[in-house]
Amino acid sequence: MKYVSSRALVALFFLCTLAGTCRGAMDYDQLFRQSSDLMAQGDLDGALTLLKQVPAPAPGEDAGPFVSSRMQAARILASQEETDKALAACQEVLRLFPDNSEARNFVAALKDQLRPKWHTVLADTLRFLPALGRGAMMTLLLVLCTMLVSPLGGLLIALGRISTLRPVSGLCWFIIWFFRGTPLLLQLFFIYYGLPSLGITLSPMTAAVIGLGLNYSAYLGEIIRGAIQSIDHGQMEAAKAIGMSYGQAMRRVIIPQTYKRLMPPVGNEFIALIKDTALVSTIAMVELMRAADQLFNTYFNITALVLAAMIYLVLTTIFTFIFEKIEYRAGIYEQR
Amino acid sequence: MNSASQPLLTLENITKRFKDLTAVNGINLEVSPGEKLVIIGPSGSGKSTLLRSINLLEEIDEGTIRFEGREVGYVMRHGKRHADRPQAISALRAEIGMVFQHFHLFPHMTVLGNVMEGPLTVQCKPADEARSIADGMLAKVGLSDKRDVFPATLSGGQKQRVAIARALAMHPKMMLFDEPTSALDPELVGEVFDAIHTLADEGMTMIIVTHHMGFARELADRVIFMDGGNFLAEGTPEELFSKGQDNERIRSFLNRLL
Ligand SMILES: Nc1ncnc2c1ncn2[C@@H]1O[C@H](COP(=O)(O)OP(=O)(O)O)[C@@H](O)[C@H]1O
Numbered sequence: 001m002k003y004v005s006s007r008a009l010v011a012l013f014f015l016c017t018l019a020g021t022c023r024g025a026m027d028y029d030q031l032f033r034q035s036s037d038l039m040a041q042g043d044l045d046g047a048l049t050l051l052k053q054v055p056a057p058a059p060g061e062d063a064g065p066f067v068s069s070r071m072q073a074a075r076i077l078a079s080q081e082e083t084d085k086a087l088a089a090c091q092e093v094l095r096l097f098p099d100n101s102e103a104r105n106f107v108a109a110l111k112d113q114l115r116p117k118w119h120t121v122l123a124d125t126l127r128f129l130p131a132l133g134r135g136a137m138m139t140l141l142l143v144l145c146t147m148l149v150s151p152l153g154g155l156l157i158a159l160g161r162i163s164t165l166r167p168v169s170g171l172c173w174f175i176i177w178f179f180r181g182t183p184l185l186l187q188l189f190f191i192y193y194g195l196p197s198l199g200i201t202l203s204p205m206t207a208a209v210i211g212l213g214l215n216y217s218a219y220l221g222e223i224i225r226g227a228i229q230s231i232d233h234g235q236m237e238a239a240k241a242i243g244m245s246y247g248q249a250m251r252r253v254i255i256p257q258t259y260k261r262l263m264p265p266v267g268n269e270f271i272a273l274i275k276d277t278a279l280v281s282t283i284a285m286v287e288l289m290r291a292a293d294q295l296f297n298t299y300f301n302i303t304a305l306v307l308a309a310m311i312y313l314v315l316t317t318i319f320t321f322i323f324e325k326i327e328y329r330a331g332i333y334e335q336r
Numbered sequence: 337m338n339s340a341s342q343p344l345l346t347l348e349n350i351t352k353r354f355k356d357l358t359a360v361n362g363i364n365l366e367v368s369p370g371e372k373l374v375i376i377g378p379s380g381s382g383k384s385t386l387l388r389s390i391n392l393l394e395e396i397d398e399g400t401i402r403f404e405g406r407e408v409g410y411v412m413r414h415g416k417r418h419a420d421r422p423q424a425i426s427a428l429r430a431e432i433g434m435v436f437q438h439f440h441l442f443p444h445m446t447v448l449g450n451v452m453e454g455p456l457t458v459q460c461k462p463a464d465e466a467r468s469i470a471d472g473m474l475a476k477v478g479l480s481d482k483r484d485v486f487p488a489t490l491s492g493g494q495k496q497r498v499a500i501a502r503a504l505a506m507h508p509k510m511m512l513f514d515e516p517t518s519a520l521d522p523e524l525v526g527e528v529f530d531a532i533h534t535l536a537d538e539g540m541t542m543i544i545v546t547h548h549m550g551f552a553r554e555l556a557d558r559v560i561f562m563d564g565g566n567f568l569a570e571g572t573p574e575e576l577f578s579k580g581q582d583n584e585r586i587r588s589f590l591n592r593l594l
């Protein structure tokens with residue numbers, strides 16, 4: 001490989017020398033060499049002046065040196081941020097050779113630079129949004145499923161914890177202890193990668209809902225238990241005194257009074273949940289984080305990550321707003 | 337049934353201990369239908385514990401409770417006392433109304449919702465019927481105009497009257513009042529006593545724990561003085577409150593109140 005390319009270089013050198021000696025009128029070869037030297041010394045203006053000396057070719061004459069000189073000049077000008085002058089140099093070439101692809105590409109690149117930054121960002125945004133939108137829908141679906149499952153699981157765990165039946169309260173204590181005491185990432189790995197070895201294979205979505213559901217049930221269980229136990233003991237007695245069973249008293253009297261107290265901590269948990277769904281990207285589920293990561297790795301474009309951050313912010317803001325509304329509604333009876 | 341002579345409630349040797357402390361110490365009591373019984377006594381003498389034991393909110397350690405002649409609350413299994421089935425316990429509580437010192441209204445329900453909750457949830461009555469029962473009880477305690485507000489907006493006296501209406505909505509055969517006016521400002525005591533009086537005039541059987549001697553004198557068929565988990569003295573209001581009361585403990589307690 002090395003051998004071939006060095007041979008090609010040698011051949012090119014001979015060709016150039018040949019062309020130079022055949023010309024006579026002007027030694028372009030030397031001119032280019034001089035301008036290169038000037039550039040290397042940092043004298044860009046000097047190099048430009050030299051390059052400008054190459055005249056436009058007469059009809060039938062070799063256009064090579066002319067095109068090379070103008071394109072070299074355009075590159076120097078572009079590096080000095082003299083975009084207009086660089087464009088003019090390219091236009092000189094294009095006037096004589098409208099199909100010259102080097103000049104055309106360079107013009108396109110220059111125009112791209114001239115275009116405002118937001119234009120590129122907008123173009124990227126439009127390009128990335130469909131994939132990110134699909135990811136966001138998966139994230140939202142995951143969040144909603146977990147929000148549906150975990151309060152029910154949490155309530156069961158809470159009721160189990162305060163149960164007087166020792167095996168029940170012991171089991172619920174164990175669930176809380178385990179799921180709060182190990183990383184969510186580990187739990188997800190175990191459910192998705194570990195369970196198949198026990199003969200249980202789950203889709204990423206099912207594994208994700210089970211993992212997040214169990215984890216958040218454990219957290220909500222402790223929160224709900226605290227809220228239930230914070231309700232004045234007299235409420236349970238008054239409910240029992242009119243003949244209610246324990247279940248009726250819980251359902252009609254105690255639990256409805258916990259809603260307002262539950263909303264701030266549960267809202268907190270659910271905001272954390274929206275962000276925790278990003279962990280699910282590790283078990284082959286393409287949600288928002290994974291979609292952004294894929295775009296970033298394909299295009300090396302930070303815009304994808306910025307957009308993902310913005311979508312997460314939109315989601316958390318919307319949910320924060322909803323939770324505040326619910327909290328207000330839940331406590332309306334306390335107003336005098 | 338020979339209901340005329342039979343007591344509505346009979347307590348035999350009721351004993352309740354909290355660890356080393358005997359809160360109620362072998363109490364015997366008979367309450368006839370329509371009787372108004374007032375229990376007085378210093379704080380910590382076991383009055384609340386006794387009322388709560390009757391309503392099965394406390395599980396007693398010894399003794400027997402009979403309501404309308406049948407033994408309630410406990411069953412013997414393998415020679416040991418056990419609390420009866422939850423359904424049976426709830427059924428008894430539904431027949432005995434209880435009013436607490438601190439009202440314990442359900443704050444998340446309107447006044448009407450509080451009063452209709454028993455008929456609706458416990459007796460499974462249709463909403464219309466439960467509502468009309470509740471409206472009747474609210475009219476009886478004079479709070480029809482407050483039916484749609486939440487308890488947080490009520491005065492203490494109004495709250496206690498709602499609590500009375502809530503208990504009455506179950507059509508109980510007996511009412512237990514545990515210091516119903518102790519948490520109230522003095523000017524609000526009267527309206528609650530009036531409501532209890534109305535109930536008494538209708539022939540309701542009731543046990544009232546109170547520190548208001550005037551009210552006890554006016555209402556009671558019988559007054560019991562309780563101290564240290566025991567009944568120290570028992571009699572008509574006149575007998576117990578008479579200046580010639582010879583028990584030093586009762587005399588000093590009454591003197592402090594009057
Ligand atoms: N749940 C309980 N646990 C422990 N001790 C209690 C409990 N309830 C009441 N006691 C005690 O039992 C005694 C009687 O209490 P209580 O019946 O409330 O008296 P009263 O109503 O006459 O003021 C008091 O010494 C009280 O401290």
Ligand SMILES: [Mg+2]
Pocket residue numbers: 383384385514515
């Ligand atoms: Mg008391």
